[in-house]
Amino acid sequence: MVVNSIQKSIQKVLVVGSGLMGHGIGQTFALGGYQVTLNDLDEERLQRALDGIRRNLSLFSEEGLVTPGDAEAALGRIKLDVDLPRAAREVDLVVEATFEDLEGKRGVLRRLGELCPPRTLLASNTSGLSVNAMAPATGRADRFVVAHFWNPPHLIPLVEVVRGDNTAESTIQTMVAVLRSIGKVPVVVQKDVLGFVGNRLQYALFREALALVQNGVCTAEDVDTVVKMSFGRRLTTAGPLETADINGTDLFYSISQYLFPDLDASRVPHPFFKQLIEKGYVGVKVGKGFRDWPGGLADEIRQRRDRELIRWLKVDQESTRNE
Ligand SMILES: NC(=O)c1ccc[n+]([C@@H]2O[C@H](COP(=O)([O-])OP(=O)(O)OC[C@H]3O[C@@H](n4cnc5c(N)ncnc54)[C@H](O)[C@@H]3O)[C@@H](O)[C@H]2O)c1
Secondary structure, eight states: OOOHHHHHHHEEEEEOSSSSSHHHHHHHHTTOOOEEEESSSSHHHHHHHHHHHHHHHHHHTTTTSSHHHHHHHHHTTTESSOHHHHHHHHHHHEEEEESSSSHHHHHHHHHHHHOTTOOOOEEESSOOHHHHHEEEEHHHHGGEEEEEEOOOOTTEEEEEEETTTTOHHHHHHHHHHHHHHTEEEEEESSOOTTTEEETHHHHHHHHHHHHHHHTSSSHHHHHHHHHHHHHHHHHTTHHHHHHHHHHHHHHHHHHHHHHHHGGGSSOOOOOOHHHHHHHHBGGGGGBBBBSSSSSHHHHHHHHHHHHHHHHHHHHHHHHHHHH
């Protein structure tokens, strides 16, 4: 499956940090035909990552997304290695997926820069940290890029490839080619902006959602209902700018003229959000956040979400087959 000449330079992939994101990223590369090593802080975490991959792959084969043989072959391409110097020795591409902490990431990237062969490309899966702020630590800013996979990385097609000031064009091209070869849809982000494209859009929506609740316009539950039952359903087929074209850019322009000045422009999180955090209502892990989370509900929602995402992957597979 690893086909063209750009990709031939990439055969072995190391994923550093095999948590929620790292194990799905490793699985995706293995299914795409690459030799994958997963690295983490201890054996137990690595074993958990492999168990997660086994579960995902058996769901993939139950759903007919892959054959049982392909799933087995992908598992056979995955190695676990807690020893970073050994894991980094022969590798062509590293995806760093450790905690979202700039200093921590700089430390990991510095070590990788020292341990990996000079040819190796380094990529960070940060959710939105600056690529330029991390690049100097690698000692190879020309071969460093952000590759932002979305959660769950084995089910969401998009990967944002973020160009730093010193990223070489060949690094971007290779990353894009490799991502395409594993069935991903890469989008190159041309400037180093915090949050890239996706999280900037997501947080613009989040800020307005908070303001609506803060100002008593509706409840938190109502915000979620409005999104899920309206434009949320359309967004999988037509993006916000396509929707403007479909409905008429002139209409969107008139609405923008009166609505933009009225939209929330807070530069700090809203008071009720801060109070929620101070009360310890940090979401599913404690059973309460913007809403209550009785036992089992979050898992039910995650399962429903994954089933929907799998359905979309099947639609994508079908349309690729028909092209
Ligand atoms: N969770 C999401 O929805 C999401 C989405 C996109 C991107 N990201 C980004 O992906 C990265 C990982 O997030 P996650 O949600 O998988 O976190 P996580 O906590 O589930 O996993 C992080 C893993 O990194 C390991 N780790 C930490 N330091 C390490 C080191 N020095 N060497 C090796 N392993 C180390 C941890 O043990 C852990 O297993 C973060 O930068 C995050 O912002 C997360």
